[in-house]
Amino acid sequence: MKANFKFLALLTLLITTGTKSIAQEISWYAPEYSNSLQNPFVGNQKATDGGGEIFNQMCVLCHGVKGQGNGEAGRTLQPHPANFTALNVKNQTDGAIFWKITNGNAPMATYFEILTDDQRWKLVNYIRELEKK
Template sequence: MKTKFQFLAILALLIGTGTKSFAQEISWVAPEYSNSLQNPFVGNQKATDEGKIIFNQMCVLCHGNKGQGNGEAGLTLQPHPANFTALNVMNQTDGAIFWKITNGKAPMATYFEILTDNQRWKLINYIRELEKK
């Protein structure tokens, strides 16, 4: 009887931990104030082209060539990298995405010191292009 109870307790712990990990993966929400941040490069094709270069240098390894979260390095990460073509990303404001790129959340790095504000905004322009394809 004691062994059966221990087994059930361990099973419940594993299920709870797995559910928490999945919940974190889909519920990364930027603070409300980030929604008011405005992308200064909206509609700027040159900035979008520069964002593509940044994406290919900094993001493709984890997020994949088409931004679907299936890059070689991202396949083993938990949680998996975001799929930029998914509705839950497309429905976020540029400001929220900017905040996430700036601050990161393990296993994603913070890009505050790696990319300038302008580079991060240009990257968002390119992410928006991926959503259209």
């Protein structure tokens, strides 16, 4: 009986861990053309600061204070919110990140009608800042 319980406990642990890992590896790709979109605010610290304000108002709840995808609301979402400090985000172009913010992908909302183009580019700048920390 104890052996069966240990086996079931181990099996449950493996399934749970395996499922979580698979869910985090699912990729969301922006279309190829998004890679050619140019960030008009590259190197603009004032824009980056503005992106931080927007991030704190609109993104922290899901993505967390440090952008690691561990915000209060994000913990229950499937798939989990992006970890902006992860290599798979760092390797994306500014245009791809801008496209994702613009278009969304459930459970992430689309911000096309909520934020202006400039605000979304400023968020891209701030996300790049989070990657450095």
